Amino acid sequence: MANAPDPFSTILAQAEKVGPALTRFARDAGEAEMVGIVLRSVSDWAAKRIDAPAIDESHRIPPELLAEAAELGLFGMTIPEAHGGFALSMTAACRVVEELALFDRSVATAIGLHCGLGLRGLIHHANPTLQAATLPAMATGDKIGAFAATEPGAGSHIAGMKTTGKVQEDGSIVLNGQKIYVTNGGFADYYTVVAKTPGLAGARRGWSLFLLHRDDPGLSVGAEEHKLGIRGSSTTTLSLDDVRVGMDRIIGEPSNGLEAFHEILAWGRTMMAAGCLGSARAAYKLTLGQVTSREQFNRPIGHFGQVREKMADMRATIYAMESLVRLVTVCQEHLGMDINFVSSVAKIFNSEGSWQVADDALQLHGGSGYVEETGVARILRDARITRIFEGANEVLRFNLAALALGGVNEAHEVALLAPCVRHPELAAAAAVHDDAAQRIQDAAKALLDRYGFKAFERQMLLKGIADAQIARTLLLAVVLRTDAELRAGEGVVAAQALRLTRYLAGKCQRAIDAGLAATLRAEEEDLVTAITACEYDQVD
């Protein structure tokens, strides 16, 4: 149960490197130039060719649209050049997915899933032969990838998975099981499938990742699910009935696939957080047009205080979401860190941020927002799933709190942001972070002192720890980024970044105070337990 190194200490120890990297949407200046060209192409193509209402209404992405995306090279973004791809960094790939989500979340999901969960295992863990056999066709988009982990009886809890690969006398493996909610399932060619593999490679038990092909005998794809949002993306079941494969289809180490599995999930969460950012930007863009053009009492509604408040909050949320996605990719690409913690924070914050921004957008559109034709309702529907898939936010919050509790015993000094910040106007925001760091540690220790290890059962109290940690991480990202922006120049962009950061600091302060206050509400949690126990007892 040992914890990973404290992510805050690791990040702040290299703040000089992290800050400037957070100001870029690519790994370095050279890649930024190339990505700028890619983004213009994507944007021009998407504006002309993606008909988001039609995709939503027909519940499918036209195959010719995916073929055009393939022509643009979007399916090969993350694939190494040796296999025909563009070898974009994680930072840059996330930026492209964000841009796609600005136009349509179904298209962004299909391409993002292929580049993320669908390819991550193959690119980083598969043997060279398997890579050579699959990646070139996946780079051109001739073959599409999907990822199958969730099962009817098990979400992200790998211990509960029933899909099993049994080793045969001839050395082959026969897979049986059922996967659900497989994104891209309906049109994918390759499926990365997680299965239990008892007896494989001399291990008594273990989990392995397999690459299955749509034409593998025994593999069948179920009907499309009808969903609330991202209706054009494909979501199916996948049935494995005596699917026989060789050892050459295993991605990574046989029976030792858990580490790769978790690494792939962290990458998938990050891509999803980038999609949420694009979704929020789409809602904001529509709303900016609305509040500056719609008039009440002879002036644009954007001039009214409550409307300004919502607009400023939406804009600040988007700045925070963008900073968090970049923090994750910087942690992986520049610091070589385990991104489990930061990707979980980005996934939670960005999924909830995209929902809040879409909701505010709908509110500011008034009645027209509730009508499908304006497009805001579709953004809201699309955004809803992101709080659920890639790890439900409640589960991820528990994990964040568990890490904080585990860290208490390691008795390390809290990592401080203030010494890393140069601009005087950011001192107050940095102080909020640093004050929170100590208070969160104190609150976690207080929970352990009071409940011992059974603090883990006080999930309502732990949620407060997680909320405070999310706000602290957000502050870390925006303050380091804005400080670097201000160092680079004091123009209009940097001045606005400073305002946004000051606004977010106030908001984070309130979130931290609320989160830590929630850790004390044991009586309320007991009451909730009693209320629900009474209700559950009455169920036949």
Place this chain on the structure above:
Amino acid sequence: MPDRDAIYQSTLVVVAEIADMSADEIQATDKLRDDLGLDSLQEMEIMSRLSEEYDIEPEMKDVMNVRTVADVADFLVTYLKD
């Protein structure tokens, strides 16, 4: 005080239930995370159930040191002996 075998058996029953496996599939040397695929919440659930069964209140640092099924049983044996 229950003997070591009894403690090990009850540990096995609880681990098997949380891991959704049969007890005869599990060995003492199995790592809770790497071999059984459990996460932190499931590990805590195991310790919670066993601490209720034996009416003990372990500290977090003790629980954090547990990695294998045998570690769980050994911890209980040591705790109950002390």
